[in-house]
Amino acid sequence: MVKLTKTQAGVGDISEIIDLAERMWLPAFSPYFSETELYSLFNGMYNSEKILAAIQNPSYEFYIVENLQHMRVGYFATYKTIEYLKLDKIYVAPELKGRGIGKWMYNEIIEQARQNNFRKILLNVNRRNRPAINFYKKLGFKVVKEEDIPGPNGFIYDDFVMEVEI
16 A cells, blocks of 8 residues: 655645656656646646636645655645635656555545545546546546536647546
């Protein structure tokens, strides 16, 4: 069993969040976008102002995950709506994928949903990101719709919306 801890991120963690995203988000999406698109998306999502606004939103929770050696191995973020818990981010260090870290984070997310009396968790995933889609399907998520969302610099996020009932 994986031994990990999570810490809710605060304002003082913004630069660390950006560093983690460089280490984890960029490699996860580099196969799907040109370099220009990739960095445009990255800078649109992982900038200090956007992260600060998220962290200051009482419905949004951002967590940094560490192993017992205090190595930062992943991060995840959730957003509470009236009807469900939205899984906004879940990323594992590329060199540590397949070791149960993502599953551990997902179990923490389920626990958070249950503590808040949610019966379902929703997420968006890029339609080309087969590894992530397959991971979510193994966890019981099902595609419920397709969604095209305007992003930075005219980019369109072409996502599946996936849902799991808990």
